[in-house]
Amino acid sequence: MSEKHTIKLYENKHQEKNEVARHQHDISHQLLYVLDGEGRCELHNSSQELRPDSIVLISPHTEHAIHALSKMTVLVLEFNSHHLAEDVNAYLVEPVFSVSRVLNLSLFESSEIRQLLRKMLFEQSQVHPIHAIGLKLLLAQVLYQLTIMQQEDMTQDMNARRAKWLKNHLETRYFEIASMEELAAKAGVSSRYMNQVFKEMYDTTPYQFLTEVRLIKAKKMLQESDREIVSICFEVGFEAVSTFYRVFKKYVGVTPNVYRRTTDDFRN
Known part of the structure; x- marks a missing residue:
């Protein structure tokens, strides 16, 4: 060659x-x-x-x-x-x-x-x-x-292997996943089946896990950088700033702005 x-x-x-x-x-x-x-x-x-x-x-x-x-x-x-x-x-x-x-x-x-x-x-x-x-x-x-x-441990049953694959995919490709339906179609299974095998393994849905991964990344960026919130929203995979604010406040309890000010005050 x-x-x-x-x-x-x-x-x-x-x-x-x-x-x-x-x-x-x-x-x-x-x-x-x-x-x-x-x-x-x-x-x-x-x-x-x-x-x-x-x-x-x-x-x-x-x-x-x-x-x-x-x-x-x-x-x-x-x-x-x-x-x-x-x-x-x-x-x-x-x-x-x-x-x-x-x-x-x-x-x-x-x-x-x-x-x-x-x-x-x-x-x-x-x-x-x-x-x-x-x-x-x-x-x-x-x-x-x-x-x-x-x-992977090849002695696990097929559903466990699928759930582990999906978890790794969500952790590493969180920024490009548009919807759970699209991800399920890509994998050739129904979204209902995908939700079932993932929840059996991790006691949460793929969407909830993806949201947690994105928020962890966003909180780290808010704490450690002065980047614009719209840039952070884009980088972690949210399609709209309004959605990012709504989801962030729902899970974290405060808006991204307040979270950043609070962590800044704590560091100072």
């Missing part, structure tokens, strides 16, 4: 009973994402089933083979880690590819990875050099999501 093609994302179509003979890659890491169809993947001496939203993680020098049991469409993400930043390799590539294996993602997990892969396909189609940087950033995000998933 040349410097110009440090990261490549492409589609492989397999006909029923098609086989990719056992082989290995000397330099590149590969991530195979099954979009459609069923098959098997041989890694070392084990054989594992593939289905939609399965991910195959293949480290360099790992012998592997693919057998399609039906028509199967696979996205192949291939990259040379030698051209990635040192911290990306140390904290993301090495943990994710420590063992070549197959992951079967939940609806919540797969929706996140699918969205990132779509963005990568777009960036790859552009010719300006700045899009090569975007491609690296998106690869790091894919690896970050897989690292987070790897840290």
Whole structure:
């Protein structure tokens, strides 16, 4: 793989009973994402089933083979880690590819990875050099999501895994979530189901948790900066200043202005 093609994302179509003979890659890491169809993947001496939203993680020098049991469409993400930043390799590539294996993602997990892969396909189609940087950033995000998933306790039931994924998403992407309905649609589940599994795990609704996360961030900014309240409102994800004031007073007991003056008086 040349410097110009440090990261490549492409589609492989397999006909029923098609086989990719056992082989290995000397330099590149590969991530195979099954979009459609069923098959098997041989890694070392084990054989594992593939289905939609399965991910195959293949480290360099790992012998592997693919057998399609039906028509199967696979996205192949291939990259040379030698051209990635040192911290990306140390904290993301090495943990994710420590063992070549197959992951079967939940609806919540797969929706996140699918969205990132779509963005990568777009960036790859552009010719300006700045899009090569975007491609690296998106690869790091894919690896970050897989690292987070790897840290989960896989002995938990599926609902617990979904609730933990959602909690992490709310904590880290609080600024871009427009509505719970949109988030549920993105994850491919109903908002009612999403509320149910989250409340069973954390005894609060996703909306209440998101509000708490946003208010914690806003209070910290009010305490530690002199930024305009409208800027703080925007940064933590509220669409309107009036909504921010109303929610802040409801949960904190005073308006943002009063809260800032009170904390200023306390510090002085």
